[in-house]
Amino acid sequence: MANLQHIRRRIKSVKNIQKITNAMDMIARSRFNAAREALLSNVPYVAKTKEIMRRVMGQMRGQEYEHPFIKTRADLIAEQQEGAGKFLFIVIASDKGLAGSFSSNVLKAAHDTIEYDGTSESSSLDSDDDDENFHKKNFDALKGIKPAGKRTPKQQRQMSATGGIARSAAHQGGADSRTNVSVAREYHDADYIEGIELITVGRKATTHFKQRGYNIIKSYHGISERPQYKYAKEITDLVMERFASGEIIDVTLIYTQFKSAISCAPDDVTLLPIVTDDYTKASANLKEEYIYEPDVVSLLDKFMPRRIATRIYGAMLHSAASELSSRMNAMSNATDNAQELVGRLNLFYNKVRQAGITNEINEIVGGANALE
């Protein structure tokens, strides 16, 4: 039979856990409010940056500008066919756990994006961002390319990585698109990992990818809950520098998009290169051309980093709000569960106590009867 003292101790420890989870819930709640506030304050800025970007790129379309970050689709595909450089991914997760499945969801999505196998579902197709169609169109263009002869491992890797770019299309293209492009899952291959570089935000992301042997060129810890613009800028500077030097040819951002206090989902977006084909003339929405002061190239040199930093910062804010809302939900669930457990243990405790009393009475009555 269960020992009364033992049960009492258990009830006490569950109650203590409940106190902790409750406190964590409240902390997450107040931080979440701050994070949501920060996110909402950022929204108009992001929207305006995007608007301007659209108009500028809409005008650039079809014109010949020599700029390292802006490419036509044809150039891009030619470059990837050559296997010219590495792919860089920026993964934003959390520093701490105890946030339900927040980290594991975003890390899973990161693997899906990084190690594209041509079958995974895309989460980004429906979203409104001007960059999202990038994947799809690239894939459509690639469908026309037949693998030519025997490939070196590096080229193969590039082909499969290119498949990664084309991810969203599998969604629509279905089986036939998979047969046309070699998108074999090669991520167990050390060679494949070699062609990938990572920037991680959050301890969880860093340890996860470090264990799996990925090459992390930079990681940021301690900022996941309260991101600052200067870190986004730092990441942008690093990315721009590596991109400009030609070491990397594609930059993708993976983060968790905040939708509401009870819903968030991982999302990915291609930051670089910017492909002019994706911007329609209509989105320019201007009767006359811009006057650029001083001139278009030097202006874009400054504007592009800002646009990318804005996107990264926005993603960090989304991720922070998502993390805290996940933690809030996880902790309030834990508190509720603890409450339920205490109730059940109390019932059990009382049953055991009564059984003991009944037993004692029986013994006393039995003993009295025996004496008569």
Add this chain to the structure above:
Amino acid sequence: MATILLEVATPDKGEVYSKDINMLITRSICGELGILPKHANLLTELIPHAMRIKETGGETKLFISGGFMEVTPEKITILADAAEAPDDIDVERAKSAYKRAEERLAKKDSDLDIDRAEAALARAKARLLVKGVPIP
């Protein structure tokens, strides 16, 4: 009188300013610019300065720490790193930033330091100008 919509947004504070105005006097990397309604499309980079906004009620100043400006005939959009109205500016902080920057410039260490100090000096100056405080 014709008006043009001015919108100023920053990454941290959202939309800082949004109003129909008569004229905007601002400073880009190419020099001072006056923007009136129905201006041609323009895209340019702004330097840290005290922006002057002419409204029906008079003139207000706004501190801009640098950023980008897009002008269309109906609307001016400014994307700034930071933008502050006179009431939001901390005079003491701007003054001490001004002194610090000046000291750093006097020392003349490396190239990078000078660039940063010069930018800090420009920002502090613009802040004090918006506030209407004489520069020390």
